[in-house]
Amino acid sequence: MDRVIFGDNQFFGVNHSSDEKSRAQALKFKDNQSIINVLNIAIDEGIHTFMCTTHDRIADICNTIRSDSRYKDFEIYPCMPYAHKYANAVTELGLISTIRQYVPGNIFSTFAKGGMAFVRKDFISMMELLIDAELKMFHGIATRVIFLQNVVTDMLLGLGTTDFLIAYYDYVRKKYNAEPGFITMNLPLLLNTLESRGIKNPTICASINKIGFRMSGGKELYEKIIAEKRCKLIAMQVFAAGTIPPKEALEYVCALDGIESILFGASSRTNIKNSKELIDLYSQKNEFIINP
Amino acid sequence: MVRTGIIGLGKMGISHCAILGAHPDVDLIAVCDASNLVIEGFKKYSKFECFKDYKKMIDQMNLDAVVIASPTNFHEEMVSFALDHHLHVFCEKPFSLDYQKGRLLASKARQLNLVNQVGFHNRFLGTFIEAKKVLKSNALGEIYHFLAESYGPVVLKEKGRTWRSDRLEGGGCLYDYASHTIDLLNFLLAKPVKVAGTQLKHIFSKDVEDAVYSSLFLETGTSGQLSVNWSDDTYRKMSTQITILGKKGKIIVDATELKIYLNEDDESSGLTKGWTINYITNLAEGVDFYLRGEEYSAQINYFVQCIETGDLNNKSSFENATETDEIIELLLEDNIK
Numbered sequence A: 001m002d003r004v005i006f007g008d009n010q011f012f013g014v015n016h017s018s019d020e021k022s023r024a025q026a027l028k029f030k031d032n033q034s035i036i037n038v039l040n041i042a043i044d045e046g047i048h049t050f051m052c053t054t055h056d057r058i059a060d061i062c063n064t065i066r067s068d069s070r071y072k073d074f075e076i077y078p079c080m081p082y083a084h085k086y087a088n089a090v091t092e093l094g095l096i097s098t099i100r101q102y103v104p105g106n107i108f109s110t111f112a113k114g115g116m117a118f119v120r121k122d123f124i125s126m127m128e129l130l131i132d133a134e135l136k137m138f139h140g141i142a143t144r145v146i147f148l149q150n151v152v153t154d155m156l157l158g159l160g161t162t163d164f165l166i167a168y169y170d171y172v173r174k175k176y177n178a179e180p181g182f183i184t185m186n187l188p189l190l191l192n193t194l195e196s197r198g199i200k201n202p203t204i205c206a207s208i209n210k211i212g213f214r215m216s217g218g219k220e221l222y223e224k225i226i227a228e229k230r231c232k233l234i235a236m237q238v239f240a241a242g243t244i245p246p247k248e249a250l251e252y253v254c255a256l257d258g259i260e261s262i263l264f265g266a267s268s269r270t271n272i273k274n275s276k277e278l279i280d281l282y283s284q285k286n287e288f289i290i291n292p
Numbered sequence B: 001m002v003r004t005g006i007i008g009l010g011k012m013g014i015s016h017c018a019i020l021g022a023h024p025d026v027d028l029i030a031v032c033d034a035s036n037l038v039i040e041g042f043k044k045y046s047k048f049e050c051f052k053d054y055k056k057m058i059d060q061m062n063l064d065a066v067v068i069a070s071p072t073n074f075h076e077e078m079v080s081f082a083l084d085h086h087l088h089v090f091c092e093k094p095f096s097l098d099y100q101k102g103r104l105l106a107s108k109a110r111q112l113n114l115v116n117q118v119g120f121h122n123r124f125l126g127t128f129i130e131a132k133k134v135l136k137s138n139a140l141g142e143i144y145h146f147l148a149e150s151y152g153p154v155v156l157k158e159k160g161r162t163w164r165s166d167r168l169e170g171g172g173c174l175y176d177y178a179s180h181t182i183d184l185l186n187f188l189l190a191k192p193v194k195v196a197g198t199q200l201k202h203i204f205s206k207d208v209e210d211a212v213y214s215s216l217f218l219e220t221g222t223s224g225q226l227s228v229n230w231s232d233d234t235y236r237k238m239s240t241q242i243t244i245l246g247k248k249g250k251i252i253v254d255a256t257e258l259k260i261y262l263n264e265d266d267e268s269s270g271l272t273k274g275w276t277i278n279y280i281t282n283l284a285e286g287v288d289f290y291l292r293g294e295e296y297s298a299q300i301n302y303f304v305q306c307i308e309t310g311d312l313n314n315k316s317s318f319e320n321a322t323e324t325d326e327i328i329e330l331l332l333e334d335n336i337k
Helices: A019-028 A032-044 A056-067 A083-093 A095-102 A116-121 A123-138 A150-159 A162-176 A187-196 A219-228 A246-254 A269-290 B011-021 B036-045 B054-061 B072-084 B099-111 B126-136 B173-188 B294-309 B318-336
Strands: A004-006 A049-053 A075-080 A145-148 A179-184 A203-207 A232-236 A261-264 B002-007 B026-032 B049-051 B065-068 B088-091 B116-118 B143-151 B192-201 B211-218 B223-229 B239-246 B249-253 B257-262 B274-279
Touching: A004 A269, A032 A056, A032 A269, A049 A056, A056 A075, A056 A123, A075 A123, A083 A095, A095 A123, A123 A162, A123 B036, A145 A162, A145 A203, A150 A162, A150 A179, A150 A187, A150 B011, A162 A179, A162 A187, A179 A187, A187 A203, A187 A219, A246 A261, A246 A269, B002 B011, B002 B054, B002 B294, B011 B026, B011 B065, B011 B294, B026 B054, B036 B049, B049 B054, B054 B072, B065 B072, B072 B088, B072 B099, B088 B294, B099 B116, B099 B318, B116 B294, B116 B318, B126 B173, B126 B239, B126 B249, B126 B257, B126 B274, B143 B173, B173 B192, B173 B211, B173 B223, B173 B239, B173 B318, B192 B318, B211 B318
Parallel strands: A004 A049, A004 A261, A049 A075, A075 A145, A145 A179, A179 A203, A203 A232, A232 A261, B002 B026, B002 B065, B026 B049, B065 B088, B088 B116, B143 B223
Antiparallel strands: B143 B239, B192 B211, B211 B223, B239 B249, B249 B257, B257 B274
């Protein structure tokens, strides 16, 4: 994985420290072209990987990326699913109708043979159908790593239904020939759980920042686990939703030996350029210290 | 270890289930849901004992506590049954469709010395907790107005039918969304006691309201506006914001930001003249397991801690929740007028 990965929260009005900023961002990125423009800036600044949720609007972005040769080296790491889509649907439609709406075809005829009885017995197949539905939009685009979004990862983790995490891992490798990744707010618990089920050195994206924001179990425990290098780690929320000044934030996270990549999102050329340069600078420094 | 069961595995029930499942002091041993599909799934993939009948679960599992996340119209009988079996109860919001019955359950829980809590998670959110502290210090001076708002994108089309679209089952924007907003006002300022000029608007739903607009009057004499709409897709998810105006300044608080404006320095709170902005990133207390927001884990941690220490002065008790239910009833009556 590249050292720097570009995120998509800013495009869809996700801001963890301000609902007001979220809405301002939603206004700014009303058109898909405005998203493409920012991606172009990121590419200019030497960023080649874009990590994005399977939001409806990403389908249009994918069409542009597919059709223009300038994106031939550009990679997308999808994160699925876009959870609010399902959460709102369950509130509005109920569970069964939500499945009906989002599983391709008619789930209840997909399993025509056994109908509902089959569905009941085979939730894993249903999950596989949902994965296929979510990933359809990326057809023909390089997706070396495919992530399971944190609400789903962490829910399965808490429920102790780890069969689904394992099934996800196996299915993504087998069907998509890609590395399965897990986004989580609970790095220590997730890593221990995956290892206990025989998965070694998994790809994990977790909240890691100087102030310990969304690092469940505490910063010290995270630092210990990072240093053990038991997983391929991507640090997200490194600025803690903009509350840590960029230099301080990136110096901290770049100095942690055991983090492979850093994920950040930004909207302006200045911010993208500054963050990329700071990561490059502090990462070199780190290498210099390790291998003088 | 607190031996716990869950009744209702919908959106909130499953979320509670994951949080309880990861809690070091909780032994989550049983779950119950009326849906075959859901129960078959849990039977096959989880380690919990699975039930379709909550009475059987309570009778057979020797529980200490139960979390109730069923549709609202079942709350009364389930809470009552659980209290009769001497269980500590965490019940989802809104508490009851009949506040008088709710009151009886509150006093029953108190008499039996059982921990009782309702899932108004905003009471456990860092920004709102900090706002309450500032208000308590009287930094804003005499409060003369408030605006309590919640908006989100739940019902955006004329279709769909679940228990949330049926008033008798506890559906509608008033029960589902506005209950949070009213409870938060009660938490931050004071108990609302009177309503006027209520408009319950149908936007897409036939049987329930999609928006609630009204004037509320608190027991302190302060009045203000309530504005709630669950058919607003300019919001990505439910957003609740409370604006409070006092003679010495103003507070605007939501789940992520606390903005305070003072027209003079205030010694008691240490706040200075002008705007002071604080974010949830600084105000949230870390949790050991995170799902969807620190407040969801924090409210469960608190419930468990109350059971362990025998603390019966709950921050979000049945009694508090009944006060919200009473206002909901007043809003319904006022709308008919």
